Amino acid sequence: MVAAVRTVLGDIAPGELGVCDSHDHLFLRSPVLPGQELDDPLSAAERLRAFHALGGRAVVQWTPHGMGRGADALAALSRATGTHVVAATGLHQAVHYPPELLDRIKDDLAALFVAELTEGIGATGVRAGLIKVAGAFHTLDAHARLTMTAAAGAHHRTGAPIAVHLELGTAALDVLELLCGELGVPPHRVILGHLGRSPDGVVQREAARAGAFLAFDGPSRANHATDWRLPEELAELAGAGFTGQLLLGGDTTVPETPGMPYLLRRLRPRLEEVLGAEAVETVLVANPARAFAFEAPVAGGPSRGA
Incomplete structure (x- = not known):
């Protein structure tokens, strides 16, 4: 299997991915x-x-199964706007779903994801290009462990990347211990989201040293105050040699979120002043191309959760 990014088309x-918003939502319901x-x-x-008018060429939608991800509309939107769109499978936290839905699918999650x-x-005929799962606040609850085990099983069968919602940016190391340490997912196949919401540089550097991709997303969220810390956080990580593992996303989750245009219109030039244009280009282009590419499943690899 030649490495490829699986878009809705x-x-x-x-x-071919180009400038990429590595975490956003075109459709979402909860x-x-x-x-x-x-x-x-x-x-x-x-x-x-x-987003396209500002130079954006790809958007990765992290909306998972059962949350109104608009799969039936994504292909037409991609064609009409000339923008690559990557869709997600997976599950968010249990609070986002009716209990009866979870009861119906929980025993066959890996098969559903695959x-x-x-x-x-x-x-729809639209195939997902990543697996989205979620942790809890400073911990991994039973639902998180169930979904991450299924995600690992699906990864081992398909080579798909796994994107993780970290609740308020926490439990990053717990996620890596489970996915990589226990379930055998290579760290570079894991994308940790929302790290900017918990500005713990020690944890961020440890997650980077482990080999995971670090997604800083949700700019200008009034209740998260991420923007003013972001240049300093990224500069510290880049200075420590981790530029090649950084990702940026708009994470539009409610209509008033500034989202993907803001990412390029306001955030990009601000970060270029601190990191330099070449480093920001790496974060927006080269890193997503590696982070979201499928890799060939390892023959005889772990199958737990499959």
Whole structure:
């Protein structure tokens, strides 16, 4: 299997991805965000066009199974806007789902993830390009362990990358201990999201030393205060030799989030002043091309959770 990024229109060479928003949402629905659904294809198209006009060429949507990810609209949006879109399988925290849904699928999660990665999401024909899972606040609860075990099984069968929501940026090392230490997922196949929400440089550097990708996402979130710390955090990681493991994303989760255009219009030039244009280009282009590429499954590799 030649390394490829799996977009909603099919597999592409990693070098074709271009400037990438490594964590965002075009569609999203959750009972914990009532009245704040992202469910309008016209709005999604407008955001994609604005991002494309600023030089953006790819968006990775982390919306997983059962959260209104709009799989039936993603291919048309990608074609209409000229923007690569990567969709996700996986599961978020249990709070985002009706208990009856989780009861129905929990025993076959790995098979569900594999099917959505290899065959398609429902009847759409759109295949997922990554597996999204989530930790809890400073810990991994039973649901997180269940979904991460299934994600590891699906990874070993497909070579798909695993993206992890860290609740308020916490439990990064617990995630790596489980996915990589216990379940045999190579660290460079793991993308840790929301690290900027817990500005612990020691943990960030330890996660980077382990080999994971570090995603700094959700800029200008009023309740997370991530923006003012971001240049310093990235500069410290780059200075320690980890530029090649950094990713940036808009993480649009409610309609008023500035999201993907803000990433390039405001955040990029600000970071270029601190890191330099070449380093920011690496973070936006070269790193996503490696982070989101499928790799050939290892023959005889771990199959726990499959």
